[in-house]
Amino acid sequence: MSDQRITPVPAHETPYYAVVFTSVRTEEDDDGYRHAAERLGELVKDIPGFLGEDSARTPGGLAISVAYFRDLAGIDRWRRDARHRAAKEYGREHWYERYSIHVARVEHSHGHARS
Amino acid sequence: MSDQRITPVPAHETPYYAVVFTSVRTEEDDDGYRHAAERLGELVKDIPGFLGEDSARTPGGLAISVAYFRDLAGIDRWRRDARHRAAKEYGREHWYERYSIHVARVEHSHGHARS
Numbered sequence: 090m091s092d093q094r095i096t097p098v099p100a101h102e103t104p105y106y107a108v109v110f111t112s113v114r115t116e117e118d119d120d121g122y123r124h125a126a127e128r129l130g131e132l133v134k135d136i137p138g139f140l141g142e143d144s145a146r147t148p149g150g151l152a153i154s155v156a157y158f159r160d161l162a163g164i165d166r167w168r169r170d171a172r173h174r175a176a177k178e179y180g181r182e183h184w185y186e187r188y189s190i191h192v193a194r195v196e197h198s199h200g201h202a203r204s
Numbered sequence: 205m206s207d208q209r210i211t212p213v214p215a216h217e218t219p220y221y222a223v224v225f226t227s228v229r230t231e232e233d234d235d236g237y238r239h240a241a242e243r244l245g246e247l248v249k250d251i252p253g254f255l256g257e258d259s260a261r262t263p264g265g266l267a268i269s270v271a272y273f274r275d276l277a278g279i280d281r282w283r284r285d286a287r288h289r290a291a292k293e294y295g296r297e298h299w300y301e302r303y304s305i306h307v308a309r310v311e312h313s314h315g316h317a318r319s
Contacts, residue, residue: 095265097226097304107224107308109270111212111258115318143226145260145268150210153260153268155224157306187317189212191272193222193308202302203230 098141098157100198105140106164107195108156112188122184125176132172138163157195164192213256213272215313220255221279222310225269227303237299240291247287253278272310279307 114122133139138159146152158164167173229237248254253274261267273279282288 095228097228097266097302100304100306107222107306109222109224111260111270113210113212143266143268145226145262145266147260148263151212151258151260153258153270155226155268155270155306181316181318185316185318187212187315189215189315190313191215191222191270191310192312193310195306195308197307198305200302200304201296201300203296203300 097200098143098155100200101140101157101159101195103195103198105195106158106161107191107193108158108164109191109193110154110156110188111191112152113150113186114152115184115186117183122180125179129173129176132170133167136163136167136170139167212315213258213270215315216255216272216274216310218310218313220310221273221276222306222308223271223273223279224306224308225271225303226306227267228265228301229267229299230301232298237295240294244288244291247285248282251278251282251285254282 130142133142133156136158140157140159142154142156144152144154156167158167245257248257248271251273255272255274257269257271259267259269271282273282
């Protein structure tokens with residue numbers, strides 16, 4: 090990541106879907122978390138209709154990840170992925186103090202870049 | 205903020221709306237940005253139907269803010285707010301290298317907290 094240009098997932102042709110995952114981490118097991126997050130970040134790219142993912146984390150504060158998909162079928166396929174499910178189950182016990190998930194249909198979008 | 209418990213905006217009764225704002229900052233004018241962001245963060249609370257906002261920023265990386273509203277009317281009112289518009293216009297010139305905005309209708313949501 091560190092040598093790549095940082096670019097948010099751009100606006101796509103609507104409609105598409107966003108899965109917003111907002112979490113507060115425990116202080117447990119950071120190495121295990123990073124390893125799993127990297128692996129899941131690779132696996133999700135194989136889901137048909139996956140459009141990209143943005144993540145940000147304030148040190149000591151909230152983490153927000155937003156994954157974008159062309160349709161609900163892609164989200165459902167990812168939700169049912171056994172490796173993803175296992176990581177979520179483990180994460181509920183070990184990594185996340187609390188989280189919210191919002192699955193939303195994007196109706197308008199646009200982007201801006203300085204020239 | 206610092207003495208409050210960090211809690212993501214919870215799942216609300218669907219449907220509601222999320223405005224995802226994902227940005228890469230310039231290195232310019234951080235004090236001015238913080239001041240404006242705090243002021244806007246207060247102003248948006250007066251918008252009818254505003255449900256809350258989550259923000260995260262990776263140092264040197266992406267920032268993601270997600271504001272939640274009961275309906276599109278609230279989003280539209282906030283979009284047309286003169287103080288908000290002025291800040292966005294200034295931000296495009298000074299604060300943001302690039303950004304994406306996704307306005308989305310939340311259709312499913314849930315939350316989790318460790319007991």
